[in-house]
Amino acid sequence: MVWILLIAGVVAVDPLVDVDYAQYLGTARPGGVTDWLGIRYAAPPLANLRFAAPQDPLPAGGVQVADQHGLICLSTPGDPNDTTTSEDCLFLDVYAPSSSTNSSKLPVYFFIQGGGFSTNSNANYNGTGLIEASGMNIVVVNFNYRVGPYGFLASQEVVEGGSLNNGLWDQRKALEWVKKYISRFGGDPDHVVLGGDSAGAGSIVYHLTAYGGRNDGLFHAVAAESQSFATLLTPELSQYQYNNLVIRAGCTGVPDTLACLRNLTTAGLQTININTASPGAQYAPLYMYGPTIDGALLPDLTYRLFADGHFIRVPAIFGDDTNEGTIFVYNTTNTIGDSDAFIQAQFPNVTLQQLATINSMFPEVNETFPMAPNAGHYWRQGSNAYGEIRYICPGIFISGALQRAGIPGSWNYHYNVEDPSQVAEGYGVPHTVEVNAIWGPQYVSGTPPASYLTTNAQVVPVMQGYWTSFIRSFDPNTYRYPGSAEWSTWGEQGYQRLLIQSNGTMVEMVPEAQQTRCAYLSSIGINLRQ
Missing domain, CATH: 3.40.50.1820 (Alpha/Beta hydrolase fold, catalytic domain)
Incomplete structure (x- = not known):
């Protein structure tokens, strides 16, 4: 039996939380923090959803025991036999003070991990320490997002039959989830601070300049650690990446090369998921796949957008290591x-x-x-x-x-x-x-x-x-x-x-x-x- 505690007419945050499409049972820890691990915030990006924008999570019957982190997203390059990663990886974790209520409206720290848009390099950080340091006055959310070709494959074929910048769309999908559901965990959807390091901090920059600085109300301040300005390509300039992948996959002789890539097994795609040299370079970059200028979410080069003032005005921390x-x-x-x-x-x-x-x-x-x-x-x-x-x-x-x-x-x-x-x-x-x-x-x-x-x-x-x-x-x-x-x-x-x-x-x-x-x-x- 799940007990619900009534405090002055307010329902306390219970370890069992209903998010409409599923019920997640978290764990109340002895130190006063409750965590919900492995919450699906989007549908599994498999089959025809490979190289596509994230979709709403599917309904799940029964109580989902949220005591295990979800598998993290596949890396580039990556071992096809790695049991810690999966193509089915769109999960998030929530940490909240056990004493919070559904009307607490606690500030939310939404952390975007780094990894050069090629790996989830800061997966599964535990928000307990930050919550304790805040005097039990914040809620912490971290999550996985697609990287490598799963998140950032770009070409004319992807424009026509898939979606560009899916890793960034995953991030926005998770932010939309926070907007809709975080109050049920004690958080304030109108007080969300984006945090992130490296590619996560670079992601913050892209969200600040999204649509030329259009404010969709998904966040209200940012704290970026080692913001990364990588090379930004267009679908046309990224075509060589797609073509090389198609060649390695043996898909050159089919009429629909994108469908051919989607039909590969995950292990089969991982076997050929490597970086290749950019035109004119002498060897492959550290990170080949990344956000693409699409004329909408990413309308232009980052330096130009900031120089021209096309960004959301919010309080901000930026900084770096020596x-x-x-x-x-x-x-x-x-x-x-x-x-x-x-x-x-x-x-x-x-x-x-x-x-x-x-x-x-x-x-x-x-x-x-x-x-x-x-x-x-x-x-x-x-x-x-x-x-x-x-x-x-x-x-x-x-x-x-x-x-x-x-x-x-x-x-x-x-x-x-x-x-x-x-x-x-x-x-x-x-x-x-x-x-x-x-x-x-x-x-x-x-x-x-x-x-x-x-x-x-x-x-x-x-x-x-x-x-x-x-x-x-x-x-x-x-x-x-x-x-x-x-x-x-x-x-x-x-x-x-x-x-x-x-x-x-x-x-x-x-x-x-x-x-x-x-x-x-x-x-x-x-x-x-x-």
Whole structure:
């Protein structure tokens, strides 16, 4: 029997929640947080729904026991025999204070995981730590979305017989689910903060500029970690990706190549699901599939949209880690030719003159922290260049655009908390490492740096204080951790950001040298198709 508790005429959030098409039974944990794991927010994207926009979830009879995460979406490349992934992957998790009611209207943190639009790299993070840090005053939602060709295959055939940008449509489908149902878990559908890291933060950027900045009321503030500006193609420019997949599938001799791809088994498609070199590049990029300019959801290049003011005006946090590029650039990069070939593989439109200018701005030698043993001489050079091109400078550009648009709440951060092991390995403070502090090291699905449980443990409540304050009030300062610095906005003059280090927080100005580099890199962003 399921008991419903009545408090002053209000129905308390019960572990059994009805979402119209199904009933999900969550788990009330001893610490005061209830979780519902593996909730379907869309129909299984199988058969004719492969390469199609997400559809409403199908009705399910009986009580669904929501105590297991759903399988995560298939990766590119990916092992066809991986039992942790599935094409049937459109699930979400909800975490809420057990004491909340269906009229609590708690702020909602909706987290979009990263993975370069090629994998679900932050799956199944546990929202308990953030809820506890908020004083039991928020609801947390995370979810899976399609990636690789399942989420982002593009071509004329897909335009005519499928749907572009399905991974982004999955995200919006989950946001629509939150709008419709989150009040039944204690959340406020009119107070939703989008969070995300890497490709998840890049997704935030695409939702801000969707339809040229049309506000559909799906979210009300954003907090983006290491926003990613990758190469954006059109269906026409993506045709080579589709053609290569069709050739590998043996579908060239059929009248309907898209139907042929849909008829492949999941294992069969995964066997040929690899990255291939872009036209003009010397080898495949790290991430080939990604969002596509479709003239509607993604109407134009991101740099142009922000420069022209075509974005939703909401309070926003953007920011980056000191060494964004180190985990991406091959540590065997030993010559300037190696470095340039890597940059070209990721941004095939880059010109020889632009590469020459980039090389002049990023010298080989960097004395700021040690090189990894046996690393190539240009690993650090390539890492510094790539980190600023793809991550740091786009964040700086967006913060400035928001400030110029008159948004009073435009904050930026520089995360510089060093883990001794990562520094010794030459990675410095790498891409999205702050997720361990924001969620709490015991609540992430990967292995956190050891120092976040010891010498850097004091950083966790500081980051959680800023994040939960922003989630609750759209301002990172309102409920910030005692003793942490007041986080100033980008400022009328610009380039003002929060520096987070092991020994504390303070406001800093973006160094002039970085301002100069970013001014150039942003100026060529449209040419690079960012």
